[in-house]
Amino acid sequence: MPFSLAKPSLYGMSPEQLAEFLQQGGFPTFRAKQVLEWMYRKRVASFEEMSNLPKPMIEWLRNEATLSPNEVLLTKKASDITEKLLLKGEDGALIETVLIRYPQMGVGSESSRKTICVSSQVGCAYGCKFCASGLAGWKRNLTDSEIVSQFLHVARLEAERDPSPSKQSVPFDNIVFMGMGEPLANYDNVVSAIRTLNAEWGLHFGARRITISTSGLVPQIRKLANEPIQFRLALSLHGASNAVREKIMPVNKRYPLEELIPAVAEFSKKRGRMLTLEFILIEEVNDSYDQARKLAHIANELHAHVNLIPYNRVEGLPWKRPNIKRQQAFSKILKEAGVSHTVRKEKGHDIDAACGQLRLRHEES
Numbered sequence: 001m002p003f004s005l006a007k008p009s010l011y012g013m014s015p016e017q018l019a020e021f022l023q024q025g026g027f028p029t030f031r032a033k034q035v036l037e038w039m040y041r042k043r044v045a046s047f048e049e050m051s052n053l054p055k056p057m058i059e060w061l062r063n064e065a066t067l068s069p070n071e072v073l074l075t076k077k078a079s080d081i082t083e084k085l086l087l088k089g090e091d092g093a094l095i096e097t098v099l100i101r102y103p104q105m106g107v108g109s110e111s112s113r114k115t116i117c118v119s120s121q122v123g124c125a126y127g128c129k130f131c132a133s134g135l136a137g138w139k140r141n142l143t144d145s146e147i148v149s150q151f152l153h154v155a156r157l158e159a160e161r162d163p164s165p166s167k168q169s170v171p172f173d174n175i176v177f178m179g180m181g182e183p184l185a186n187y188d189n190v191v192s193a194i195r196t197l198n199a200e201w202g203l204h205f206g207a208r209r210i211t212i213s214t215s216g217l218v219p220q221i222r223k224l225a226n227e228p229i230q231f232r233l234a235l236s237l238h239g240a241s242n243a244v245r246e247k248i249m250p251v252n253k254r255y256p257l258e259e260l261i262p263a264v265a266e267f268s269k270k271r272g273r274m275l276t277l278e279f280i281l282i283e284e285v286n287d288s289y290d291q292a293r294k295l296a297h298i299a300n301e302l303h304a305h306v307n308l309i310p311y312n313r314v315e316g317l318p319w320k321r322p323n324i325k326r327q328q329a330f331s332k333i334l335k336e337a338g339v340s341h342t343v344r345k346e347k348g349h350d351i352d353a354a355c356g357q358l359r360l361r362h363e364e365s
């Protein structure tokens with residue numbers, strides 16, 4: 001049976017749904033606008049803080065609804081610039097949200113660009129071999145309100161640290177759906193959450209700064225190409241031939257490259273240059289010159305940017321990160337083929353930032 005919250009969360013409601021919900025309690029529809037202001041502009045953590053609402057209404061909301069359907073269990077800060085939040089759902093399910101601060105050249109870390117990386121499911125059924133999220137299997141989808149709530153928790157945390165008035169604006173620059181779970185396997189709730197993030201009545205966050213990362217679910221990628229909101233897509237490729245990709249990503253057996261690439265090409269054609277290919281470089285698994293040439297071919301066909309990510313060790317796996325010379329040689333082949341690419345420096349290595357590890361450790365303990 002699909003998971004449902006004990007009481008509806010207001011974070012999962014559009015203005016129309018919220019107005020209708022309030023009417024059930026006998027409250028006028030104009031109150032919906034006020035409640036939305038408290039939720040997404042002032043970003044309060046409780047109904048009690050909504051000070052322009054009548055007391056009976058606050059009492060009714062407290063009995064009939066929830067605001068955040070999950071709570072922050074712990075935050076863990078790395079010596080570098082990554083911070084992780086472990087959140088607990090009503091049923092005790094644990095998920096992770098990560099805040100990454102990329103310092104800008106010549107400015108202090110306060111002025112850094114902030115990316116928030118959110119989870120879309122509890123666990124994951126896709127079992128990519130480099131990822132800890134899949135190790136304990138899939139438990140359930142997150143509701144749209146549980147997804148939206150992750151942003152609100154981070155925003156409040158940031159506001160506590162720096163309560164200057166300008167903090168009315170959203171305190172992060174980019175949103176990536178790269179945390180625990182395959183976002184496109186929870187399609188409706190992820191798209192609904194993105195609507196709330198993007199809407200003027202919601203967090204009013206620019207869709208072009210929102211990236212959905214997928215392991216490559218072909219039917220959902222085709223569907224996504226027709227969504228009205230202009231978010232970006234990142235494809236976890238990690239292998240430029242079926243034989244290599246299958247070793248890393250079991251999903252490739254279901255959706256091999258000859259089906260996946262045309263679906264992504266369709267997305268790319270409809271959306272313009274909104275596509276990134278993620279490629280984790282693993283020694284003697286996918287770092288050969290042949291893989292680099294094949295990757296260059298795919299990237300050129302899709303007009304995609306490539307993110308090369310030197311592998312981060314995951315406990316229990318034998319794979320290694322290629323040495324710098326090998327990384328450079330791979331990158332040189334892409335460069336010579338005219339492929340726009342970056343070699344990413346992993347953040348938060350020392351706080352279990354490979355997705356799912358913090359949760360796994362916590363569950364074990």
Ligand code: SF4
Pocket residue numbers: 124125126127128131132133134179180181182214215236355
């Ligand atoms: S990388 Fe994403 S899709 Fe693959 S197992 Fe991890 S969470 Fe699931």
